[in-house]
Amino acid sequence: MTPLITHTGIAVPLRRDNVDTDQLYPAQRILNAPQTRTGHADALMADWREDPDFVLNKPAYDGASVLVAGRDFGTGSSREWAVWALADYGFRVVLAPRFGDIFRGNTAENGLVAGEMSEADIEELWVWLEDAPGSRIEVDLERRTVRCGESRYDFGYPEHFRQRVMRGLDEIALTLEHAAEIKDFEARRRVTMPRVTDRAAR
């Protein structure tokens, strides 16, 4: 994945809360989706995009890469397709007051930043972006700030996500560096814990 330290791009105001992963990636779309991390841009919010007035369909937001959404973004199903579709569409940053836990956990591995901002700050960004559609927002991961015109806002972002996104780290490779500790743990592990392949009990 491409490391990201600062990012400047066109921001879209998505004035909706509870944007669940079924809205981000409608389940039926999964059936015809490629079984890869890419090729999902068309599926993003596909049902909503059928409405010509939907915000993503407005020409001013063409090429947008920052999404500013309402609270509880990405709740519901664990489907990582939701993140793949956002990334594939071109989004590098989603800003919202609160995220679904599994969704947020899925973002960093795909280089997508999920930054938390207060409801009031999100509202200010929405107003600003609606007044001047197509405006750019500057996101600084080093400082965890968002700049929009003359205004600057802080956003919340856990340190482990920040490190991974800024450095483009492969998390599995990092864990495998500790293979000896995993092996030690396994040696201490209770031997009677169930094994799927062991059906001696019946």
Place this chain on the structure above:
Amino acid sequence: MPKTAADKIWDAHVVRTDDADRDLLYIDLHLLHEANTPVAFDNLRAKRRTVRRPELTLGTEDHVTPTIDTAQDLTGTVAGPFVASMRRNCAEFGIELYELGHASRGIVHVIGPELGLSQPGSTIVCCDSHTTTHGAMGALAFGIGTSQVEHVLATQTLPMTRMKNMRVTVEGELPAGVSAKDVALALIEKIGTAGGQGHVIEYQGSTIRAMSMEQRMTLCNMSIEAGARAGLVSPDEVTFAYLAGRRHVPTGEAFNAEKEHWAQFVSDPDAVFDREVRLDAGALSPRVTWGTNPGQTVPLNSVVPTPDSFTDPIERAAAERALAYMALEPGTAMGSIPVDAVFIGSCTNGRIEDLRQVAEIWRGRTVASGLQVHLSPGSEAVRRQAIDEGLDKVFAAAGVPLHAPGCSMCVAINGEVLAPGMRTASTNNRNFEGRQGPGVRTHVVSPAVAAATAVAGRLAAPCDLQLEG
């Protein structure tokens, strides 16, 4: 220091702590289903990695497989590529897979407990948000994404930040016709769809102690709808009795040793929780969702709310959008709303006890004419049990066939999908827009309400049927 059950399980699984305050947790059981994992295996191969502990990994086919005509050739169907990839991947890496037709197959969250694999004090993950179900067994169980599946396959561990603890205490006796599903919906109605965010919810109180394992599973299952990472019930004699005799549970003296081990993983009486919520079981009545998220719930004997009744402007706007999608007028009595379809099944309510409740209501009755009713058990074992108990005959007499197990219309990606605009009462877990098919309007209900609704042809509780004679 007193600890919660979740913290005890967590502490027993820490391999190491990194410098970003994350713990590397060992995973005891990794469950796979065919819909969400192909990319994880492809990546594993591309990076020349392998599956560290195939014997702690189990695959099943539930999401895209049909529940009608299961003998059909899947090649060329929607399920074809998913099933082919699952079978190839499991065979290549030596993972046990319960394929379509296998006697142990079922919905992933139904078979884990059923086979005795989901045990108290263990850590369980699956690429599915309803992994919270296994918490009913006294396990720490949570849903993960596809990248994390790859991580667990390669390392049998996951780096995680510690979850906060929330206690939901439910006291008293549930009134007749009220079940765990109604408790779950009442909880989400109270705390909202993000109320449990970042937390593991432990359910305590006399109501929970009196619940069967099936009921506890329904409750823990819906913890994700309250936004929680996990749900959990500390193990007790009900848990141990459920586990005794199951395939992956030792017998005799060895069982007693396991029981002693499991019994450690209960919350200490003076453990401190980050958040406390209380519910009075006696005050609950059957619930039904009216909107497009599970927090938009009301008692079935009340009316569709008006958006103005919400003081929070965001909730008000959401209510307006939801009512437009659901095509409902504020003030309409919930019990007067006609439905086109009823779905009974899913990892929330596809267990034997759920089917018994349905049979009890349908005995001597038939479902309303013109209604599309789909009934799918949670597993092959549940289906066999239902047949052994003669429930299939009750269903048939009511006009409903007992189909094969699977997720079916809960997520509606196996080709079993309702037509746009249809309104359904469903024992599933989500009333999201389009969840049961594009434009489909879902009312999430308990098995008892689904059964009564199927008879009445409109949203109804069992007691409404008695009134009508």
